[in-house]
Structure formats: C-alpha cells, structure tokens
Amino acid sequence: MLLDVSGIQAFYGASQALFGVDLAVAEGEAVALMGRNGMGKTTTIRAICNLNPPKSGAVKIAGVDTKGRRPHHVAKLGIGLVPEGRRCFPNLTVHENLVAAARSGPWTLERVNTLFPRLQERHAQMARSLSGGEQQMLAIGRALMTNPKLLILDEATEGLAPVIRQDIWKAIRQLKAEGLSILVVDKTLSELLPVADRCVILENGKSAWSGRPADLTTELQDRYLGV
Ligand code: ATP
Numbered sequence: 001m002l003l004d005v006s007g008i009q010a011f012y013g014a015s016q017a018l019f020g021v022d023l024a025v026a027e028g029e030a031v032a033l034m035g036r037n038g039m040g041k042t043t044t045i046r047a048i049c050n051l052n053p054p055k056s057g058a059v060k061i062a063g064v065d066t067k068g069r070r071p072h073h074v075a076k077l078g079i080g081l082v083p084e085g086r087r088c089f090p091n092l093t094v095h096e097n098l099v100a101a102a103r104s105g106p107w108t109l110e111r112v113n114t115l116f117p118r119l120q121e122r123h124a125q126m127a128r129s130l131s132g133g134e135q136q137m138l139a140i141g142r143a144l145m146t147n148p149k150l151l152i153l154d155e156a157t158e159g160l161a162p163v164i165r166q167d168i169w170k171a172i173r174q175l176k177a178e179g180l181s182i183l184v185v186d187k188t189l190s191e192l193l194p195v196a197d198r199c200v201i202l203e204n205g206k207s208a209w210s211g212r213p214a215d216l217t218t219e220l221q222d223r224y225l226g227v
Pocket of ligand 1: 043
C-alpha cells in the first residue's frame with residue numbers, strides 16, 4: 001500500500017475529532033474521502049501529513065511509519081498536499097512559486113505548464129493577483145512540482161466558477177489516467193465518483209463505509225452524505 005492509515009485518533013486540544021479512521025490508497029489508485037461537513041475529512045488529511053499528528057493509530061507511507069516526523073519530512077516521503085484554501089506564496093510570481101516547490105522527478109515546470117496553460121500565461125504575475133481558480137491551479141502545480149507519490153486534494157474545486165472547475169476536473173482526470181495515486185475530497189459527486197476507484201466515507205470521525213463508487217447506492221448516499 002502506498003498509504004495505509006489504521007485506526008487513527010486525533011484531537012484539537014481536548015476535543016476529539018477522529019475516533020478511528022482506516023483508509024488505504026494503493027499505487028495508481030484514486031480514493032474519494034467522503035462524508036458530511038465536520039465528519040473529519042480535513043482532520044484526517046492533516047493527520048496523514050502530521051500537521052495535526054494522530055494520538056493513536058498509525059500512518060504508513062510506502063511502508064514507512066510517519067510517527068514523530070515533521071510535516072516536511074512526511075512530504076518528502078511522497079505526499080503532495082493541496083490544502084483546503086490553497087496556500088501559495090502571495091508575493092512570489094507564479095513561476096517562483098512553482099520553482100520553489102521543485103524536487104526532481106518526472107514533473108517539471110514544462111509539464112505543469114502544459115497541464116495548466118493558464119499558469120504559463122500568468123508566469124510572471126504575483127500569485128496574489130491570480131483569480132481563485134488560478135490560485136488553485138497553482139496550488140496543484142506546486143504539489144506536482146514536488147513529484148509526489150500521492151497527491152492529496154482537499155476541496156480543490158470549492159467556491160470556483162464552473163468553467164474553472166471543469167478545467168481542474170479535467171486535470172485531475174488526466175493525472176489519474178497517468179497513474180498518479182490520488183486522495184481527493186470534494187462535494188461534487190457527479191465529478192468525483194467517475195474518477196474514484198474507491199470511496200471511503202467518514203461519519204463522526206470514524207470510517208463508516210468503504211467500497212466502489214458503483215456500490216454507493218442512493219440509500220447509502222442519503223444516509224452518509226445527505227444534508
Ligand atoms: P468540512 O467539509 O466542513 O471541511 P470535514 O469533514 O473536513 O468537514 P473537519 O474539518 O475535519 O471535517 O472537522 C472534524 C471535527 O473537528 C469537527 O467536529 C470540527 O468541528 C472539529 N474541528 C475542525 N477544526 C477544528 C479546530 N481547528 N479546532 C477545534 N475543532 C476543530
């Protein structure tokens with residue numbers, strides 16, 4: 001397994017947010033991490049990256065236990081995170097943002113610019129002057145420049161204009177087709193389910209259901225994802 005999360009529990013101060021999350025991503029697999037608001041998706045991602053280290057349970061990346069490792073060491077094990085709220089360096093140009101993230105591997109500036117031609121067009125602009133959608137493309141581009149084994153996307157299309165969302169989904173489909181392993185959180189099921197090989201649903205900080213998108217019946221959707 002590329003990513004193996006078993007029984008993790010995590011807290012914010014004294015308040016427990018995760019009560020036992022199990023989740024695995026195999027090489028080349030795209031897994032959708034799902035669940036209603038507040039069920040623990042972002043906390044699980046933060047725990048995987050050791051931004052909010054789990055109190056118990058284990059996270060293994062390509063067999064390596066992440067316990068006690070700083071977030072940048074976890075990233076070096078092969079995690080490319082596109083966090084909720086897309087963090088780029090606002091006062092660096094698009095080009096500088098991308099180059100600053102670079103680690104050697106198949107993903108280069110050229111390939112990122114081919115994936116997102118808009119970034120090429122805006123290469124000399126400050127990141128802060130980009131539209132929300134362009135910043136999201138930049139955040140994904142930055143994650144790819146680290147040449148991750150696993151790309152994690154937390155609500156990458158949230159709050160963006162429909163045209164831009166389409167561009168981002170197109171890029172995600174392309175990455176998946178190229179065999180990149182992906183863990184993705186997104187609310188748009190009509191886009192999410194076709195790219196996912198498997199879904200893992202969280203309820204109240206626990207993994208509650210896991211299976212193929214084809215087996216995610218409307219009953220299950222109502223039960224776990226309905227508002
Ligand atoms: P959303 O779709 O709303 O982002 P989520 O599934 O990602 O939801 P989390 O953000 O992981 O859910 O939240 C899980 C639980 O942890 C919730 O009960 C939430 O209130 C709590 N929580 C999240 N962030 C914090 C924080 N910084 N401090 C305290 N509690 C938090």
